[in-house]
Structures are given as structure tokens and as C-alpha cells.
Amino acid sequence: MIFTPSELEGVFFISLQPVGDSRGWFSRTYCKNEFAAIGHDKEWVQINHSFTSQKGTIRGMHYQLPPFREIKMVRCIAGAVLDVVIDLRENSPTFLQHTQLELSAENRQMIYIPEGFAHGFQCLQDNCELIYHHSAFYTPGAEGGIMYNDPLTGIEWPLAPTEISDRDRSHPLLNKNFKGI
Numbered sequence: 001m002i003f004t005p006s007e008l009e010g011v012f013f014i015s016l017q018p019v020g021d022s023r024g025w026f027s028r029t030y031c032k033n034e035f036a037a038i039g040h041d042k043e044w045v046q047i048n049h050s051f052t053s054q055k056g057t058i059r060g061m062h063y064q065l066p067p068f069r070e071i072k073m074v075r076c077i078a079g080a081v082l083d084v085v086i087d088l089r090e091n092s093p094t095f096l097q098h099t100q101l102e103l104s105a106e107n108r109q110m111i112y113i114p115e116g117f118a119h120g121f122q123c124l125q126d127n128c129e130l131i132y133h134h135s136a137f138y139t140p141g142a143e144g145g146i147m148y149n150d151p152l153t154g155i156e157w158p159l160a161p162t163e164i165s166d167r168d169r170s171h172p173l174l175n176k177n178f179k180g181i
């Protein structure tokens with residue numbers, strides 16, 4: 001795997017290094033030793049899979065509050081999405097800045113998201129499937145969310161939004177009292 005640091009400290013874009021032969025290819029998607037080199041020392045406690053049928057759908061922007069903050073690693077195994085993360089780390093020099101990466105079945109890129117970030121994505125095609133690795137258990141009572149179009153984040157989504165869950169339409173807007181997580 002090739003780990004490329006993003007402009008937000010701790011967020012990495014990861015390229016797989018498939019080894020090909022006449023049958024096809026084989027690739028590692030996680031290795032404790034390789035991830036130790038970027039400072040990852042936690043266990044993945046949940047691996048989740050989601051399917052989204054309609055192009056333009058947005059899911060996000062989600063995070064879990066302390067003490068349930070989590071590291072996530074995301075990859076796309078069908079279709080293509082624009083994946084976006086927002087820095088919510090209190091006192092971070094890049095607080096409320098975001099970065100983004102296209103994840104697709106074709107490019108096989110992954111994104112590594114440390115604790116203290118909100119995460120979301122927009123489907124660039126119909127029938128997108130994502131695989132998530134999580135370092136903390138899903139804890140519904142600890143969930144937080146930011147509106148996908150919050151003016152304080154300035155995310156420019158490439159497509160007009162189509163499907164968005166009721167929950168994701170109801171996140172409160174950020175204000176100057178929000179100090180991060």
C-alpha cells in the first residue's frame with residue numbers, strides 16, 4: 001500500500017498495490033505493520049458495508065462524540081463516490097477545513113480518517129457500495145452530524161443532491177460556539 005498524507009494532518013489517501021498474474025490480481029487492504037508506520041495502533045472493531053442505489057445521494061456528515069470517537073477507513077467496491085472529511089479536532093490548525101477524494105471500484109483508493117473528523121460522501125454513479133473499518137463500536141446515542149451544505153464548511157458537491165436521509169436533513173448548522181470534538 002502507498003500512503004499519501006493529505007493536507008489535513010492524520011488523513012491519508014491510500015493506494016493499493018495489486019500483484020497481478022494470469023488469473024487476475026491479489027492485494028492487501030490492511031496490514032498491522034504497514035499501518036503502524038502512519039501511527040495506527042488501534043484495532044478495527046467493526047467492518048460495515050453499505051449500498052446506495054441512486055447517483056447524487058449524499059450520506060453524512062457523521063461523527064461520534066467522545067468517548068466514542070473513531071478512526072474510519074473507507075473504500076468503494078462498486079461505483080464511485082466523492083468522499084469528504086471535515087476536521088473537527090478542537091484546537092486543530094485546520095479546524096473546519098475539509099479534504100476530499102474520489103473513491104471508486106476502478107481506482108481502488110482508500111481514505112484513512114483519524115478520530116475527530118466528520119465523514120460523508122456523494123455517489124457519482126448509481127449502485128455504489130462502500131466498505132468501512134471502524135475503531136469504535138456504533139453508538140447511536142453518541143452520534144453527531146453536520147449538514148452536508150453547512151456554509152461554514154463550504155463543501156462543493158459535484159452533483160445536485162438526490163436522496164438524503166431525514167436524519168441528514170436535520171443536523172444543526174454549525175455556529176461560533178462549536179469548539180470541536
Ligand SMILES: Cc1cn([C@H]2C[C@H](O)[C@@H](COP(=O)(O)OP(=O)(O)O[C@H]3O[C@@H](C)C(=O)[C@@H](O)[C@H]3O)O2)c(=O)[nH]c1=O
Nearest residue numbers: 048050059060061062063072119120121132138165167
Ligand atoms: C452506522 C450503522 C448503522 N446501523 C443501522 C442504523 C440504521 O437503521 C441503518 C442506517 O444507518 P444510517 O442511516 O446511520 O446509515 P448511514 O447514513 O449510511 O451512516 C453512515 O454514514 C457514513 C457517511 C459514515 O461515515 C458511516 O460511519 C455511517 O455513519 O443501519 C447499524 O446497525 N450499525 C451501524 O454501524
